[in-house]
Structures are given as structure tokens and as C-alpha cells.
Amino acid sequence: MNLSVIGCGYLGAVHASCMADLGHTVVGVDVDAAKVARLNAGDPPFHEPGLGEVLQRALASGRLRFTTDMAEVAGAEVHFIGVGTPQQLGTYAADLTYVDAAVDALVPHLTDGPNGPAVIAGKSTVPVGTAARLAETIGDAGVLVWNPEFLREGFAVQDTVAPDRLVYGLPPEPERAARAQEALDGVYVSILERGTPRLTADWASAELVKVAANSFLATKISFINAMAEMCEATGADVSFLAEAIGHDDRIGKKFLKAGVGFGGGCLPKDIRAFMARAGELGAEQSLTFLREIDSINLRRRQHVVNLTVHALEGRVPGKPVAVLGAAFKPHSDDIRDSPALDVASRLSGLGAKVRITDPAAGPVLRQVRPDLDVRDSAGDAIDGAHAVLLLTEWPEFVSLDPVELGERVAQRTIIDGRNVLDSAAWRAAGWTYVGLGRP
Incomplete structure (x- = not known):
């Protein structure tokens, strides 16, 4: 099939590359000419394991190209909207500027194909009710379906070609709904043939799936972090607690890892936008x-700061502090x-001499935070x-040798903000080990 992907950031670049790799002919469109040039050169503009290989393979096949010219989408049977929906400045609400601009720019180039009107598939995470509003803008020029993404950074390629489910939010008119479902079934035919569940619903239900899922995951993370606070107050061990309750199959073990908390471009802004939309409704x-x-x-973030201040006996200004990690999660530069x-x-604001290092996010950090001392390796930072x-x-941080590192530091204090280190091994090497919610 001939497809277009509007917006070639994290979501769009992965989706376009994977769809072309599955055999479709895809044109990706973005307003950022530098990003388009990098993608056309086979150079992903962000760190995502496996994407470089898929991108280069798709480009070499001749089925994938990127452009800044929206007119080049004419003739595509399905147009995917994958632009960002960041948090609005000063409010919790989602900023839909990019979604509205993408649809407005796309509509004049929609053309009917041999199988019927063009299909616009929304993948961006949007407040419930957005699809119904956009459908009015599109009118009879095309058929709108909402097809939310469920990508995990670090596993985005895998989650695109082998998702755990596909969700279609279909229009209310039976004929248009049938057209939308037929088109998406054609896009995902190889995925559906492997038995991937396909769930169909109305626009609003499909829009709610993504934010409801992210809200539930955020709830599990914050729940176990609240339990970590209780464990610190009582001397209990949150790691044991998480393991014990995780054996209950009604609860499960995933996302029960106490630590410094969640971040990134999805969970924080999505739960805030969800709250804002609930208020509007x-x-x-x-x-x-x-x-x-x-x-x-x-x-949780301030708690780690407080633990560090305590470890430094309150004398923070001028003290060298090594921070291992800058990205919100491993295998990402986000x-x-x-x-x-x-x-x-x-x-840093308290006066510490912070040296920060990250295997992927270092170059990004140097560009956007020139005020920070970014080091190339854990050894340099430590x-x-x-x-x-x-x-x-x-x-590479989890596997660091506490004995070797102990010879390089001025004070053997390690604060494990992710509860992933072997506390016994670090203590045996002479370190003061501080975990979160662990005695």
C-alpha cells in the first residue's frame, strides 16, 4: 500500500521505517528540514535500538523517503498523523497545535483511491474528543480513524512490528467505519496474520485507551514508591515487598520497581493532560x-537530593558529585x-560540582544544558x-565494579536511585550504600 506519515519525530520516524520494512511504500513528512535530511541519509535523529538498521534497509529498498513537501503525500491510501502533543506552557492541558496544523495541511492533498476515500489514521496521544473535532475539519475529504500507539522507548521497533494489540477507533457511520477498518487491516496484514488481537471501538474509546494505560502504569510506579516511603519509615524492605505482592497475578511484578520515579515525554504529560480534560468535561x-x-x-526526586545532602553531611557547595544517567530510562537519549x-x-543549584554521564544522552545534554559538566564515561564522572x-x-552502570571504583572516589557513598545494585557487594567493598525504601 501507499502510505504517508505526517510528523517524523520519535513516533513518526519509527512508524514510517517499520511500515516500509514490512513492504509498504511510505513517504514521511516533517517541517524540520535538518531532520528530514538526516532521515534520508539513514541517520536517526535520536537513539533507538534497531531503528538505524530498519531505516537504512527501508531506504535501500526504495520504499521509503522523507520530505518537507506535504504535496508529496497525494495518492497515499492511508495517512498517519504522528506529531507531538506536548504539555501547554502554564497549564496541564495538551497542546494540539501540531495536530491541528498537520490535519489542516493534509486535507487539500487527500485523494480518493481505487478502494475508496483516503483514510487518516491518528496515532498521536490526544485528549478524548479530539477525533470528533478533527472529523469536522476533514469533512468528506477523507475518513478518520484513531489508531493509538503503545511504543516503549528502547523497544519501539519491536512494539511497532509485533505489538501486543491493535486498536481502531472507527467513525460512527457504518460505511465509513468499514472503509477505515479495511484500510488499516491492509496496513497491518502481516501483523494480524500472526494473531495480534485487533480491538475496534468508537473514536472516544480509542483515544482513552492510551491515556488510561499510561495512567495505570504511572499509578503502579507511584504506588510502589509510596510503599518505599513507608518502608523507610519502618525499616522494611520495599524490594521484598514488591516481589511478594507481585506474585499475586491480579497485581503482577511489572512496574513495581521503587526508585527515583518516572519521566519522559509520555507518562508525565499524558496524566496531566488527562486531568485537564476531565476538568473540561x-x-x-x-x-x-x-x-x-x-x-x-x-x-521522589527531592528525596534523592535530600539523601545526597545528608550523605555529604550538609556540606554540598563545591563537593564533586557523580550522576550516572541523564536519560529518563536506559536505551534512550530522551x-x-x-x-x-x-x-x-x-x-547543581545547591552548589555541588555535578559531573553527569550517559551513554546515549551525552551529546544531547551538551547541546541543551551547556551549564552542566557532561563527562564521556562513568570513570570520568566518578x-x-x-x-x-x-x-x-x-x-554498564549496573555492572560497575565497586572495588575498582572505590579506588577512584574521595568518599565511598553510592545512592542507588533505581534499586538495581547488589547492596551486599557494594558494602563489602567499603561503600556506604543507600537504596530507596531498602534498609
């Missing part, structure tokens, strides 16, 4: 619990709302440090 009481989820999450970067910034903070659980 007069249903704010249904999501008031998300305010506490957000509060617990942000509180520093949006990163707990690690937030902690580093707060300690030399002479009075405290070491592990805040992003990159495998």
Missing part, C-alpha cells in the same frame, strides 16, 4: 487521584522530564567524587 473528581500520583513521583537530570540540576548517584539503570 466536568468529571475532574474521577481523576483527582492522579494529582497524588504526580505528586508522589515528583517527591531527557524530557528526566528524573536523573532534574536531580542533577537541583544538586574520579574524586564525594557521592555517586545511579539514576538511570544503564547495564
Whole structure:
């Protein structure tokens, strides 16, 4: 099939590359000429494992190209909208400027094909009710379907070609709904043939799936972090607690890892936008619990700062502090709302000489935060440090040798912000080990 992908950021670039790799002919459109040039050269503009290989393979096949010219989408049977929906400045609400601009620019280039009108498939995470509004803008020029994404950074290629489910939010008119479903079934035919569940619903239900899923995941993370606070107050061990309750199949073990909390470009802004939309709909009481989820999450960052201040006996100014990790999670260079970067910034603001390192996010960090001392390796960051903070659980950080590192620091204090280190091994090497919610 001939497809277009509007917006070639994290979501769009991965989707376009994977769809072309599956055999479709795809044109990706973005307003950023530099980004388009990098993509056409086979150079992903962000770190995502496996994407470079898929991108280069798709380009070499001749089925994928990127452009800044919206007119080049004419003739595509399905147009995917994958632009960003960041948090509005000064409010919790989602900024739909890019979604509206993408649809407005796309409509004049929609053309009917041999199988019927063009299909516009929304993938961006939007407030419930957005699809119904956009459908009015599109009118009879095309058929709108909402097809939310469920990508995990670090696993985005896998989640695109082998998702755990496909969701279609179909229009209310039976004929248009049939057209939309037929088109998406054609796009995902190889995925559906492997038995991937396909769920169909109305626009509103499909829009709610993504934000409801993210809100639930955020709730699990903040719940176990609240339990970590209780464990610290009582001397209990949150790691044991998480393992014990995780054996209950009604609860499960995933996302029960206490630590410095969640960040990134999705969970924080999505739960805030969900709260804002609930307020607009007069249903704010249904999501008031998300305010506490957000509060617990942000509180974890200051808690790590407080632990560091305590480890330094209150004498923070001028003390070298090593921060291992800047991205919000491993296998990504995404520093949006990163707990690690937030902690580093707060300690720097207290006068600490923060040296921060990250295997992927270092170059990004040097561009956007020239005020921070970014080091190329953990060794560079750790030399002479009075405290070491592990805040992003990159495998190379988790596997560091405490004996070897102990010879390089000024003070053997390690704060494990992700509860991933072997506390016994670090203590045996002479370190003061501080975990979160662990005795």
C-alpha cells in the first residue's frame, strides 16, 4: 500500500521505517528540514535500538523517503498523523497545535483511491474528543480513524512490528467505519496474520485507551514508591515487598520497581493532560487521584537530593558529585522530564560540582544544558567524587565494579536511585550504600 506519515519525530520516524520494512511504500513528512535530511541519509535523529538498521534497509529498498513537501503525500491510501502533543506552557492541558496544523495541511492533498476515500489514521496521544473535532475539519475529504500507539522507548521497533494489540477507533457511520477498518487491516496484514488481537471501538474509546494505560502504569510506579516511603519509615524492605505482592497475578511484578520515579515525554504529560480534560468535561473528581500520583513521583526526586545532602553531611557547595544517567530510562537519549537530570540540576543549584554521564544522552545534554559538566564515561564522572548517584539503570552502570571504583572516589557513598545494585557487594567493598525504601 501507499502510505504517508505526517510528523517524523520519535513516533513518526519509527512508524514510517517499520511500515516500509514490512513492504509498504511510505513517504514521511516533517517541517524540520535538518531532520528530514538526516532521515534520508539513514541517520536517526535520536537513539533507538534497531531503528538505524530498519531505516537504512527501508531506504535501500526504495520504499521509503522523507520530505518537507506535504504535496508529496497525494495518492497515499492511508495517512498517519504522528506529531507531538506536548504539555501547554502554564497549564496541564495538551497542546494540539501540531495536530491541528498537520490535519489542516493534509486535507487539500487527500485523494480518493481505487478502494475508496483516503483514510487518516491518528496515532498521536490526544485528549478524548479530539477525533470528533478533527472529523469536522476533514469533512468528506477523507475518513478518520484513531489508531493509538503503545511504543516503549528502547523497544519501539519491536512494539511497532509485533505489538501486543491493535486498536481502531472507527467513525460512527457504518460505511465509513468499514472503509477505515479495511484500510488499516491492509496496513497491518502481516501483523494480524500472526494473531495480534485487533480491538475496534468508537473514536472516544480509542483515544482513552492510551491515556488510561499510561495512567495505570504511572499509578503502579507511584504506588510502589509510596510503599518505599513507608518502608523507610519502618525499616522494611520495599524490594521484598514488591516481589511478594507481585506474585499475586491480579497485581503482577511489572512496574513495581521503587526508585527515583518516572519521566519522559509520555507518562508525565499524558496524566496531566488527562486531568485537564476531565476538568473540561466536568468529571475532574474521577481523576483527582492522579494529582497524588504526580505528586508522589515528583517527591521522589527531592528525596534523592535530600539523601545526597545528608550523605555529604550538609556540606554540598563545591563537593564533586557523580550522576550516572541523564536519560529518563536506559536505551534512550530522551531527557524530557528526566528524573536523573532534574536531580542533577537541583544538586547543581545547591552548589555541588555535578559531573553527569550517559551513554546515549551525552551529546544531547551538551547541546541543551551547556551549564552542566557532561563527562564521556562513568570513570570520568566518578574520579574524586564525594557521592555517586545511579539514576538511570544503564547495564554498564549496573555492572560497575565497586572495588575498582572505590579506588577512584574521595568518599565511598553510592545512592542507588533505581534499586538495581547488589547492596551486599557494594558494602563489602567499603561503600556506604543507600537504596530507596531498602534498609
